Amino acid sequence: MAVLHEHLPFPVRRSVLSVPAVNVRALEKIPGLDCDAVILDLEDSVAPEKKQEARDNLRRVFSAKPETHCEMAIRINPQGSEFVGADLDLVLDLMPDAVLLPKVEEAHEIRAVADILSRKPLDRKPAIWAMIETPKGVLNAAEIAAAGEGIACLVVGLNDLRKETGVLPLPGRSYFVPWLMQVVLAGRAHGVDVIDSVFNDFRDADGFQAECEQGRAMGFSGKMLIHPAQIDAANRSFGPDPAAIAEAEAIVAAFSVAEAQDLNVINLDGKMVERLHLVEAEKLLTRARHMTERKNRP
Numbered sequence: 267m268a269v270l271h272e273h274l275p276f277p278v279r280r281s282v283l284s285v286p287a288v289n290v291r292a293l294e295k296i297p298g299l300d301c302d303a304v305i306l307d308l309e310d311s312v313a314p315e316k317k318q319e320a321r322d323n324l325r326r327v328f329s330a331k332p333e334t335h336c337e338m339a340i341r342i343n344p345q346g347s348e349f350v351g352a353d354l355d356l357v358l359d360l361m362p363d364a365v366l367l368p369k370v371e372e373a374h375e376i377r378a379v380a381d382i383l384s385r386k387p388l389d390r391k392p393a394i395w396a397m398i399e400t401p402k403g404v405l406n407a408a409e410i411a412a413a414g415e416g417i418a419c420l421v422v423g424l425n426d427l428r429k430e431t432g433v434l435p436l437p438g439r440s441y442f443v444p445w446l447m448q449v450v451l452a453g454r455a456h457g458v459d460v461i462d463s464v465f466n467d468f469r470d471a472d473g474f475q476a477e478c479e480q481g482r483a484m485g486f487s488g489k490m491l492i493h494p495a496q497i498d499a500a501n502r503s504f505g506p507d508p509a510a511i512a513e514a515e516a517i518v519a520a521f522s523v524a525e526a527q528d529l530n531v532i533n534l535d536g537k538m539v540e541r542l543h544l545v546e547a548e549k550l551l552t553r554a555r556h557m558t559e560r561k562n563r564p
């Protein structure tokens with residue numbers, strides 16, 4: 267699983283595609299998709315009477331020992347549901363890169379799952395990702411991000427949040443923006459990655475592009491997706507663009523000359539550039555190199 271990610275000092279999660287675990291045809295497509303991560307969904311996209319069939323499908327997927335280019339997360343059913351025990355047993359058997367918990371509202375939910383994962387002696391434990399998709403989840407996002415114990419990513423779920431709050435889906439997600447920013451701030455404060463919500467109308471390419479750009483501007487690392495047609499636009503929007511790469515290269519070059527060695531701030535073409543920008547530039551170039559390597563892999 268996720269072989270290229272292991273060589274990266276930080277994750278790349280521009281495009282995080284949800285694939286219903288009950289849909290065999292969709293599961294078979296994963297190796298050919300250029301997304302950074304896949305969420306194998308046992309929750310909302312799987313009817314109650316199909317949950318076991320969906321788990322069996324995932325056993326087959328993992329028995330093929332997939333060495334995919336992307337992270338593999340399994341989204342389990344909510345804690346307290348009749349399905350979660352069997353879902354967690356599956357996670358312990360299959361050892362995906364991450365387990366995604368839906369509708370998380372309090373930090374103890376993260377710790378409970380971390381505790382279950384820690385009962386099995388494992389070299390490498392699945393990371394814990396949390397869906398923030400209820401009013402309480404948004405209010406407690408900082409506490410959830412600070413739960414420690416393997417929490418690695420917050421994923422916003424606006425479908426549930428709309429259902430729970432009655433806030434209307436207006437253009438530009440106007441009334442959701444403060445809550446989205448609250449999740450971004452919570453994640454960034456605690457070194458936890460943040461992924462924007464799905465965009466349901468997968469045939470509306472312009473609307474999707476606009477929402478990716480908005481998510482990028484808000485500070486999200488990437489977007490949860492529902493359809494393969496959304497992958498390229500998400501990769502473009504959340505990946506470094508050519509202008510940003512050129513700027514990063516100029517910053518690295520400017521700081522590498524002998525006269526800049528003992529300077530913390532320099533003048534680069536009339537703009538103040540500090541060493542913190544150098545760190546950012548180096549990170550961006552590493553990300554860009556990783557993406558090019560992945561595109562060029564055989």
Ligand SMILES: CC(C)(COP(=O)(O)OP(=O)(O)OC[C@H]1O[C@@H](n2cnc3c(N)ncnc32)[C@H](O)[C@@H]1OP(=O)(O)O)[C@@H](O)C(=O)NCCC(=O)NCCSC(=O)C[C@H](O)C(=O)O
Binds near residue numbers: 286292423
């Ligand atoms: C939305 C869909 C049901 C549409 O599916 P379909 O009608 O099959 O679309 P297409 O005919 O356009 O599909 C073309 C081919 O692409 C494959 N496909 C489609 N979706 C996926 C996918 N997600 N992963 C992999 N492959 C996919 C189809 O099989 C077609 O293949 P082929 O027949 O060979 O041409 C469907 O896209 C879908 O089910 N999407 C995912 C739904 C899902 O995962 N829902 C849960 C996540 S959303 C969420 O979590 C919300 C959150 O909780 C919140 O509260 O906001």
Ligand SMILES: [Mg+2]
Binds near residue numbers: 368399
């Ligand atoms: Mg949801």
